[in-house]
Amino acid sequence: MTTLEKMKILTDSAQYDLCDYVSHHKSSQVNLPGIYEAIGHNGCKIPLFKTLQTNKCKNDCKYCINQSKRNFTRLELSPEELAKAFLGYYNRGLVNGLFLSSGISSDVESTMENQIETVHLLRKKYGYDDYIHLKIVPGASKDSIKRAMALANRVSINIEAATPSGLAELSSTKDYNKDILKRLSWINNLQHKSTTYPNSTHTTQLIIGANNESDREILSRMEKIYKKSELKRTYFSAFTPVQETEFSNKESCSTDRTSKLYNADSLLNDYHYDVKELVFDNNDNLLLTQDPKILAAENMNIFPVEINRAPLIELIRVPGIGMKSAREIISIRKKIPFSNKEQLRKLGVVVDRAEPYIKISGEYQTTFDF
């Protein structure tokens, strides 16, 4: 089998891992395997080469295309093959970076070793100094995590579920606390305490809708992690059934659900909300038809807030006011108080959303019909 034929299989097997940027989809620009356009926070498209080192896996994650019980072509690329294949793309300007992940073929350490060797070759032998995201596999040793972080711009370990019992519904071969949360904590401590990894950030991913966990359980887990770590962000992968797996007849998860989880997760991570401020339905799930920030605001007794006096923590709870515009409001009002909503609009405030929740110089901005 040629390297190109192997890459076609391995890059298809890698498509379910979202852990880079806001969202991504396969590029239709170039007819070569493995090019994905990641969409950055500012909307720019960043083409990445995204592949597995191997699709051999001894684990039995019931949602996964690569799980051990499926019968399909299993193969791997050597570190040299993968490094050269990636550089073939990069040197032609087809991609701006590498996202490398792997199935766990025989043991965890040799899996990590192959990935690290690939990245080491790129950095030290071929002088590649652009973006690399490297996936840490569950159960990896602290030493291999350190070496991965010294070479990659970003690492991630997928927590997959919000609770040990939630993970047990998905897999019998991973230990939630020992193999995953402990490693997440190591990554965070290494990043936080050491000057060796100044450019390394970390992210995680959960599979949504493959087990019975509610949105409240998912967001409660994320709240705990954000409070204890510097996790950059979380990705929510909507479960899609894969043929020849135990979950092949299970219903898909709607992207409406993951989209609401992204909204609520941003309130926790970017705006420092507590889960207890969010509103859930009787099944502890977010309401799919309403914005979590507006629902949360309707349950708070701080409104209307005075634009010329409210502290940052209150300004960012106003629907239509983001962190950037809240900071600008505070900076500007020190010199000159705001007198009308057009001044807010110029700062990027979505005034139609914000006006029921604010006063400007003591004046309500909405007429209430009773």
Ligand code: SF4
């Ligand atoms: S560890 Fe689980 S999720 Fe990862 S490749 Fe193996 S079966 Fe798939």
